[in-house]
Every structure is written in C-alpha cells, then in structure tokens.
Amino acid sequence: MKNILSIVLVSLFVTSLKAQTVTIQGKVTSDNKPVPYAGITLMGTGFGGIADSSGNYLIKNVPRGNYILQASYLGYEHFEKRVSLGAADKIKLDILLVAGNKMLNELVVTGVSRATLIRENPVAIVSVSPKQIEQTSESNIIDVLVKNVPGLNAVKTGPNISKPFIRGLGYNRVLTLYDGIRQEGQQWGDEHGIEVDAYNIDRAEVIKGPASLMYGSDALAGVVSFFPFIPDYNDGRLHGKITSEYQTNNNLTGEGLRLDYNKAHFLFAVRGSYRMAKDYRNPVDGRVYLTNFNEKNLSALLGYKTDKGFTHFNFTLYDNRQGIPDGSRDSLTRKFTRQIYEGDQDTVKNRPVVSEADLNSYKVPALSQHIQHYRAYLHSFYQAGNGSVDLLSGVQQNIRREYNHPTAPGQAGMYVRLNTFNYGLRYNAPQFAGIETSIGLNGMLQNNKSLDATDFPIPDYNLHDGGVYIHTKWKYDKLNVSGGIRYDIRSVQWNDFYIKANSITGFDEHINIPDTANSTLQFAGYKKNFQGLSASLGATFQATSQISLKANIGRAYRAPNITEMASNGLDPGAHIIYLGNKGFSPEFSLQEDIGVSARFRDFSADLSLFNNNIRNYIYLNLVTGANGNAVTDAQGNKTYQYQQSAAQLYGTEIWFAIHPENLRGFRFDNSLAVVYGFNKKAVYKYKGVDGEYLPFIPPLKLLSSVSQVIKPVSKYFSSLTPKIEMEFSAAQNRYLGLNNTETPTPAYTLFNVSLSTEVKYSGTRTLQVQFQVNNLFDVAYQSNLSRLKYFEYYAQSPNGRSGIYNMGRNIGVKVAVPF
Template sequence: MKSILSILLLLAFTASAQTGKITGKLLSEGKAVERASISLAGTAFGAWSDSLGSFMLSRIPAGTYQLRVSCLGYDDAEQQVAVKSNNSLTLCIVLTANDVLLNDVVVTGVSRATQARENPVAIMGISSPAMERTAASDLMDVLARNVPGLHTVKTGPNVSKPSIRGLGYNRVLTLYDGIRQEGQQWGDEHGIEVDAYDINRAEVIKGPASLMYGSDALAGVISLFPYTPDMDDGKLHGKFVSEYQSNNNLVGNGLRIGYNGRKFLFVLRGSYRMANNYRNAIDNRVYNTNFDEKNLSALAGFKTNKGYSHFNFTLYSNLQGIPDGSRDSLTRQFTKQVRERNNDDIKSRPLIPYNELNTYRLSPLHQRIDHYRIYTHHFYQLGKGNVDIIFSLQQNIRREYNHPTMPNQAGMHVRLNTLNYGLRYDAPRLGNMEVTVGINGMLQQNKSIDATDFPIPDYALYDGGAYWYAKWKSGKWGVSGGARYDLRRVQWKDFFVRNNAAAGFDEHVALPDTANAVLQFPAYDKVFKGISASVGFTFQATRDIGLKFNIGRGYRAPNITEMASNGLDPGAHIIYLGNRNFDPEFSLETDLGASARFSNFSAELSLFNNHIQHYIYLTMLADNNGNPITDAQGNKTYQYQQAAAQLYGMEAGFSLNPVKLRGFSFDNNLSVVYGFNKNEIYEGKGEQGAYLPLIPPLKIWSSITQKITTASKWFTSITPKVEVEWAAKQNRFLGLNHTETPTPGYALLHIGLTADIRYYKSRSMQLYIQVMNLLDKVYQSNLSRLKYFEYYNQSPNGHSGMYNMGRNICVKLVLPF
C-alpha cells in the first residue's frame, strides 16, 4: 500500500503545470442564477455561482471535459469544453427554469460520472435540498419518501432497514462515501449507523448491483455521500441545521465547517439528536422507542492538477430503546420487565408510570451502538486513465442490555472489525468505448465480549472480487455491461456455552475448559463463489423521450445469522434458528424503463421481473396446536428456510409543471411489488406459504406545491405543500404459522411550508414547517415489526401490536454561511 501511495504522490507532484481556467456566467430569463453547482464530470474541480451568476474554475489540466451545471429549480445543463494550456475559456450558459426537481447526474455503479438516462439500470439521485425538506426521524425514511420502490422495515422511529422492491436486510448494500457500511445489519433492530445531517447527496440503484460491489447488493445499493467542500475560494463555509418534532419531542442540531483552498481542504462535522418515546392515539407513548444519538466526523485532503487524496474519520454513538410491547391484558398499558428469565412472568409485570414514559431518559433495557471509521480515498490521473483507491478500517460495537437486575451486564455484546479495500482503473477512452477494471473486498472478524446471550458465533470472513465494466455510446444508443467473480470464505471454531451458576447467566467458554458446556455452534468453514453479470441498452428516441433495458445476474452469500443463529437475540426479542447448509442466492432480473420530460410535464415508468434461486426467508415455528413456540418471556421462535422465489412489479411517476403556472408542481409516484414462493408444496396455498414475507403493498404518493416569489426584502419565496400518502391493504402475506398477518390500507395527509429567508446580502436560510399525519390517523405499516409485538390472543380494545406514529409537527431551520 505504501508503494502505491508513493507512486501516486510522485505522479501528483511531478505533474505538468500546463493548466488553464474556465470562467463564466449563468443566466435564466435575463437574470443571474446564483448558488448553482458547476463541475467537471469525473474530476474534483467544482465551484458555485455567486450573486451575479459568475463562476470560475482554475488550475485545470489541459484537456477535454464534460462541464455540468445543476441548480434547484432549473434544468441541468451540460456541454463539452476544451481547456488549453495557459488560456482562459469564457462561457455564458442559459438555464431553463423547471420546478421538477430531478437530480439526473449520478455516479454509483458506473465507471465514470454518468447521467441517469444513459444508465440502463433503474437509478435515482436525491439532492440535499430534497432530503432537507423531507420530515422524518430516520435517514432511511427520508430516502424512502423520495424514491418509489424503496421502503423501510421499521422497529421504531430510529431503526429503519432499507428494502428495495421487496428485498431487504443483507440484500441491500449501503455505501458511505463509496465504502461498504458494515455494522451488525443482519439483526432486525439494527439500523444504518450514519449521521443524517452529514449526507449531502444520496443515490439509489434498484436491481442487482453485484457487478461493482459483490455480495449483498442483490436488491440494490444505497450510496450516501457526505459533504465535501466544492467552493474553491479559500474561504470558510458552513451550515447549521436545527430541528424539532412534536410527536416524540425530537431535538436535533448539526454543524459543519469546510474549507477548500488551492492545495488543501478540510471539513469538521458534528451533530446531536435526542427523542422521547413516540405516541399515537391507540398506544399513547410507546415505551422504549426513545434514543440519544451523537456524531462527529472530519476530513482532511490535498489536491493537485492530477487528482486528490482524502483522509477521513467518523464516529457514531447511539443509545436506543429496545421495545418489547409487553402490556397489561385489560388496560393495555405498557409494562416493564423487572425480573430475570424464568422468574419473569410477562403477564404480571408492573405498569410503567407516566414519568418513565414521557422522558428522554432511556430505560435500563436499551442498546448502545458505537461505530468508528477511518478511511482514505485517492483519485489520480494515470496517463490518460484514472486510478481510484480506497482503504478503510471500521469497528462496530453493539451492546444490548436486557438484564433488569444487573443493568450494567450486556446480554449481547459484539465487536465487529472490518477492513475494506478497493482498487479501480478507468482505462483511457477508446473511441466511443469506456472500460473499467477493478478489485474490492473486505476482511472481517466478529467477537462476543462479556455477554450472556449468543445468537451468533465468533466468526471470520474473507471476501474479494474482480470485475470489468464497459460502456459504449454512439448517437442515440448506449450499451453497457460487464462481469464479476467473487469468493467469500466464512469460518468459526467450536463455540461452547456454559451456565455460570454464581452469576445466573450463560457464558462463553473455550477448550479445554468446556466441562458441562453445550456446543452451541459447531465449527464451520465454507467458501462461497459467485458470478455476477449484466448487459443493458439505452435509446434516446428524442430529446425528451428515453428508453432503457437491462438484464442482470446478482449474487449473495448467506449472512451469519441465516447460517449460524441458534438462540435468543435480546434486542429483537426473537429466537433464531439458522441452517449451515444454505447455498448462495442468485437472482436474474429484467428491467424495462421509459422516461419523458417535456416543458409542461414529465413521466417515468420502470417494470421489473426478478427470479431468485435459493431465496432465504423466515417463518415462525408453531407447536402441534398451531400456537407459537415461545420462551418464558414470550419470545417467539423463527427458523430460516430456502426456496426459489419470484418478485415482479413496477414504479411509475408523473409530474405536471405548467409553464404558464410558474412554481406550480403536481407530483405523483406509484410502486407495487408481488412476491411468490416457488416451492411446489406451496403452489396455490395463498397466504399459507405461497407469498413471500415483508412485501410492501401498493403505495401512491401525491403532492401539490406552489412556489410563490415575493418582493419582500427578507422572505424571497414561500412554498406551501399538500401531500397524500396512500397504502393499499396487504392481503398477500406469509400467514403460515402466523408469521405475518393482513394489514389494512390507510391514507395519510401531510401539509408543509418552505420559506427562503434572506439574512445577509445574497445569503438565504431555509425554514421548513411540516405537519405529518395531519388527521392523526391510526395505522400500522405492513413493514413495521412493532405490529407483531403482541403477547395476547385477544385484546379488549380490538387492537393488536403497536401502531405507527401519530400527528407530528416538524420545524427545521437550515442556515448556510
């Protein structure tokens, strides 16, 4: 690694000083366009337009580039520019006003910066303004509200696991700044551990993306990009975010400060969020859904005419309640556990007093998650090509406290260490052809530390893959595709568990001291192999209409809990049983898409059909009478199964933006997916085995906004918004052994107001006021795990499980400086 870095640094500092610059002005309808982003695709060169619409990019190596301009409220502009040595290129670019806020330039899953319409896979970008004006208490929920086909499996307001087209958990790969986000994501109650205020842009690939990333991208990729300074002016810039949400009294504040000079740049970021237990009209305050989250990160980098090197550090720390849903059978008030294991009778637990429900203070039974990450990213021109290198060290520590008589003793305490690596080479363009080759992978080790519950063994994982990707474009046609080969080895030694009579809990013991111990996880060593491939076509029929087609093969090795689990996960309140003989999953997905963008409206349609071999899923175990198999605390037992599966569906979007009604927008999107178990024994059985679990119902979002530009010195614009969220009833569920239950449909009404407030010269801050679930609708999402936290067969009020959040008034202030 040191040799590679030395070569890169030598190349960087001996690079030719023959450079030029680009200056220009942005106009629309004769007026200057400020705060527009100007960038050279595939490079680190970028700038913002000032209050006069002017911009400048300096010290650019001679060559031909693709210059791109993006600004909220305007169509993206793109043109090819030729920079000559010691010359200045002056441009005047006219932008077309458009309140359809589409982020068309994306880079995830391809070799170089590529527009979405030129990418045959279904991919969507979400800008920072779009995320800021979306009210939610979790980043994944924010993205799900902006991307049709993306849903979340929820365990309370701060634990949301992404699901793409009906596939979730380890089938969706999350990237942070191009690096795999590796925590304990195999667990139900394990969320995505990143700072929501730190994310400047996000991209979502829908469909197999194993080609570039390997295992765990079977359903798609969510790529999160933290803020990097792009104003090359040698000045400090920053942003302060503050928000409050009334339902759970969430208070959040985030601050970042960045500098981008001639040679060096840095960023410091920090945030703090805390929330009370959320509430609704049925459950009142939902016990143990509060949280306390802190984040800190830093970036330092230097750049030359040939590229850049970035060095990064992030720290995430979260205290999170662990809801279990135990209640009094008559009053339906929440109760709490005060005794241990067999001494704990769930039907006689004491009621929780109001002061413990209405507080930011977490109960003794909670989880603590710490995630540390140090990584470096290097991108340099190498000859006429580019080389991209990443190297990362991550540590994820999770403690789940589930012992009321010994609150400082963690039930589950695991430490996951991960080393990520990646090397990519973008070969010089050859005519209309671009080719990329690369390798990436990870080394991983997970270990239990002073725990009493052991849902998985201590394991080691070695993963690596090599790929090539090619893209050809000529005229209206584009073709892209590639192939990848992966190897993953998973192993662990015999794992013994013995009861410690003095402490009253189980403990991990190792040979030779295994007297009276149980071999909970016999030794395991297996290598998984996978070939991924894809080929796709794009056709730009006219300037406004585009078509795309893609067929891709994805691969996913079974995760650790699917293979090895054999015990209680205290945070999930589930006893899991795995299968060490599972085969890898392989998917073959076909996608067909069409898009149209006209002056008054735009529309998109994406159809998909996905066949999966060896699909892994969970079913509840029942006794001979059909009753769930539980332990003394009512924790149910689930077992992993494997079968062939098929999922198909569509996403569609339509936006109306009449030119004569400047600022008006009527936006709609729809998503639907159907999932079927193709095991012959379940053919025609309906909910008794024919349907897959965790399939979202038909969902429709509709919103109307009207941007009103004012002559006020302070309030430059006001944008009211009305939004309707409608989810159909879900009758296609896995009801075998009561694994799932049907979910009634619901409709939610949201309203909001955005105000741009000028506070200093040309600088503006944004004030967002939103009321989510205005009518305080009582509902349960089909993908909410809290829906199944119920210990009684009957309820006096006719309601079972816990319900989603009620009315929520959200106020957010975003102050750039």
C-alpha cells in the first residue's frame, strides 16, 4: 500500500503544473427552436450551468481534460457527449435535444473509476434517474429502486425496512454507498433499513455483480450507490424544493425542504425531512402491530470550486424510531397481542390483545428500536496536469437501540455504537494511446461497542480494512476493454467479553476485566487477518450503431462479518438467536456475465445472462433438537446457526420497451428477472427443498407497464402521464425447506395505476404531482422475501392463514415544488 501511495504522490508532483482553463459555450435547440432553461452539466464535477431564455449557455473556468457533457430538460431525451478540452481557451458546442419521453439510451455512470457511459462498461449497471425516482411512490428508497431495476429485490420486515438483494444475494454481500462513502450501520441485522434521506436522493446506480475491484470486501454481489443533490445552476440565486406526500394505507405523511445556492466559487445546500406512519394494513391481518415509524433527517453541503476542481464538505443526520413486529396473536381471533411480562413469565398465551387505538396511532410503542446515524465527510477532486486526483475521507457513527423489556421500557436490550472512519484516494492518470488508468487505495477503521445493554449477540470489536487497486480502460474504434486487480487485508479483533446478572434488575450486563467473579464468558478473545485478491476483465463491442455486446468475468472477495463469526445470543429486534463460527474462511466468487443491448427508433431491449460460483458461501440454518423440532426459548424465538459451503447462482434479466416514434410519448415497458441458487454441499445434492436450494431466492418476476405522455394545450399543465402497471411474481417452489427454514410461496399478481403531471405555476417553473395506487385490487399476498411471512407462533390457524401478509391497497399523492 505504501508503494502505491508513493507512486501517486510522485505522479502528482511531476504533473502538478498550473491548470489552464477553458470556457464552453453554445446554444440548446430542438427542431430549430431554442430550448430555454435547459440544464447542462459536466458529469462527475461541480461545473455546469443553465441556458438562458434564448437557449444560450456558458460554462467558465473548466480545467482542461476529458469530460462527459450532459444536457436535459423536461419533455426531451437526455443528451450526452464526450468532450476533450485541449489547447483552445474557448470552445463552441451546440446541443440538439430530441423531444420525447424515452428512457435514457445512454446514461452516465460515476460509480466506477471515472465518468463513463453504460454502453462502454462491460459490467451490468442500471442508472435510476431523478425523474424515475420522482415518479415512483413507495414506502422507502430501496423499494423505489426495486421498481426500476431488474434483478434488484428487497428482503422486507415491514414497509420501512428493506434490505437490497442483487441476483439472490444480500446483507453484507451488497455494498451501499452514499455519495461514494460506504454506508456502515450493522448491515448484518434484519430489522432496520438503509439510513438515508429518500427526499435528498437525486439519482442512484445499481452495479449488478462482483464490484470488489473498486470497493473491497462486501461488494461481492454488487453495489447500490446513492447520489444526493448537488446544486448545478451556477446563477448566484437561491433555489429550493419542497416535497410533500401522503399515503393512505399506513397514513404515511412526509415533508421535505431543500435550499441551495451555486455561483462562482461557492455552493451550498441545506436539506431536512420528516416522515411518520401508522401500522400498515392488509385484508387478512388488518393493521399489523409494531410496523409504525417516525423518521427525521437533516443534512448540509458546503462546496468550494476553483479552476482546478472542487472540495465538498457534507454532513448528514438520520434519526428513526421504528416498531419491531413480532407477530404474536390471540390463537382464536388472530388479533395481535403485546408483551407485558419478562423472561419465563412471558408466553404468547398470556399476552393481551392490542387495542384499536394503539393500532391506529402514530405513536411508536415503548418496545421498539431507535436508530441514529451521523456522517461527516470531505470529497475533493482536482486536476493535476492532464490527470486528476479524487480524495474521500469521512467519519460516521451508527447507534442502534432495541427496547424489549416491558417491565423496564427505558432499558435497551441491544445498545450498540459503531464508529467508522472511511478513506479513499484515487489518481486518474492522463490518457495515453487510448488507455485510461486509475490507481487507488481505500478502506476503513471501525470500533463497535455495546453500551448500557442487557443482550449481547456480538462482542465489542475493532476492525481495520484496506485495499489497493489498479483499473485500466482501453478504447479502440468500436471496442472497449477494461479490467483491473485489487488486494485487500482486513483485521478483526476482540477481547474476552464477560456478562453477569445484575443483582438489582436481574438483567444481564457487561462486566469489565478483572472483575469477573460469578460471571459468564460470552465471547472468548479473538484476532484474525483476512486477505483476498479481486480482479475483473471485460469488453464491450459496438457491433452496429444500434447494437452493443458485453462480456465480463470478475472475481470478488468478502470477509465474514461479525455476526457470522462471533454471534452468540438473542438479537431482540430480529427475534432470532444467532450462533456464529470463528473458523470461517472468506467468501470468493467467480462470476461470468454476457449481455446485449439494442436501441432502435421504435424499440429498445437489454439481455443479460450471469453465472456465479461462490466458494465458502455462508448461510443460516435452523437448529433442531433430537425430536426434529426447532430449538426455541420461552418466547418462541428460534435458533439459527451459520454454516459454510460452496454455492452457485445463475439467471437472466430481460428488458424491452416499445416506443413508436409516430406515437410520441407512448411506452410499453417490460422487464423479467429470474435467479436460481444452489447449495453445492455434497450431502444436499439432488435433495431439492431439503437443503439443495439457497434461502431468500426471489421467484421469477415480470413487470409490465403502459404509459402515455400527453402534452395538453393548456396554460396550467405542461404534461400529463397516465400509467398502468402489472407486477407478477411466480410461485417460489425452490426454497430452503430443511428444518422448515422456509416454506413455498404462491404466485400473485398486483396492478398499480398512476398519473404524473407537471403544473405551471410561475413563468417556466413547474411543480410535479404524482398520484399513484399500489395493489389496486387489494390482493392478499405474501412475498417470499418478506420476513414477516414467518412471524407465526401457532402450528394451526382458524382462518387457514399463517404469518403476516404484505401491504394492501395504498393510495399515494406526492407533490414536489421547485422554487
């Protein structure tokens, strides 16, 4: 790592001549008419502008180099073009926008070594635009992406808790990034979601497949990358946006406010939001107790630009009080009950029924979880001669409390604090003979500590992680070849951890060494280093102007996470007793991808095939006693133990859209995704549901929609877009049925309808209104990726239904007002 850093510093010294700047100017037109107020951006930088009333634009003080220029305006397709700024002090670049409502044929990707185009990248990547996010009404941001990205699914524990799964893999195998910073917040847990402000996400990218080359451990399955809003108007005026929404099913109400400014050298943005919801409803269970939540967010950005680049300082604050459903019910009425006793005195049969007032309340009960996430980071990008340097550094703290003591509601059962320092440095070397090379290093330092808790499923630990990499891209005519190699080291260490029953409260507490008399050793001290080599090689070929071909092979690495190695106790929020294994080896995957993309005037399509072989795959298996029944505690919490074997996953994703040019604004979109997962342990060969299939594998999913953009001749409406959507999930009969870990899931079909409008309210300004009805026919269904499906205490049910069902009909209205 030191050698790589030395090379970077020497390169900076040699190439750090004073940067010369260029002015870009031109005119934005469509059908020989100017397009006023179109936005123009140099992707991956802080440089941009907005066209004036005559369509003219001007971007000053741009450092020399290679960029991708993007232009956009409502009602027009996005425009992308590579630009090379050389010796000239000023260049003229006119932009021609094409009217229409097609999905972007070529989207800029910044979640890789440097800005590039999707058609030039061999890795399967999907970009979700601001408009797609704005026009999708869901309970959380992960569910918004699921609706727009084939192959992306979510394991859910209620409407506000969604864990992203890519091609059948999730938890610590999917890395979440926020503005390039790793999201670190107890990802191993089932019962809380991603700690980001959904109203502040401008766009997102999903990398499907091994991405360890750029990010190291935990990107074995892929990356979900969120990009917050960065001001790009550059006009020296204060701008802002108000977002407001309401959803009828759980009476969710949400409010968001953003203020931003950008001119010359300075920019800033301040953002805040508040969301709260009652328990959600479905036609089988009525309101589902302990699924309500209360979420607050605050963030700020302060930036400085020069003729060489920019520096951004950001901070975010996330605070969520969330119910923790457990599914306990009255055996005859099937009404939900609540816990009022402790320990052995608490059984499902002596819990009282929850009142209608409590089910219909915004107030989150005392037995709930409280999650706080704080983040402050610095992102700098500067030109160094004909190359550039990208620097990321940040700190974040995740605090997670789970309250599960009804006799002492203020006493947290689990109370963990995770501190993380993230760092990253990348040098993009000057382009030479069509070759672009990036070298870099990144990693993190972590400390996790239990505070005033009574349950200790994981020990206090320290983690050091770091990796170095080199990535190269070569372009020749219609061929693009890219690849690289990376080496990672991770060190994990914890000391002996003792617990003892408190003589006053009776609850367990952590005992410090050497005062360990009459205590129990919960975790024996441990220290281990993990290391791994990641690599990828791929190519894209532009066979014709409409068809491109892709192929990639990648090797990814993942070190076991803390719960897989060390867990030894009840996670009160998950209602699961976890048992780990300190002898685990790292996971290594080898994945092959091939794909083809077609873009024609009236038709577009993508096809992707993948095969993924994983060595040392870690999975959970239910622990059973001599009688074959699950091992449980007095409250019925089941025990699961982590195990390790080889695994294979393969599947396909297909997307196609019909958008006839002579039917301007009409779209017929379809996506299909399917994945199969197999445990390759010899004892499970040909055993089918009795151990051969992997858990949490989504069934075949088909999503179809028909929409029509209408441009009315009206002084009030810029556009109206009605849309009808069908979501079909096939039956999942390939499940991990061993020891009743999973059960089969019937097929279901949901219909959704929506109407999106842009309403003129001040000159050229328009506000966006989204009206959407999800699950139009109020279908009672259970997703096989819903953990609530398995929250059941009885072997038989008077209505023949087991577990908790997903959300019923939900009518949502969202309004976004820019100013």
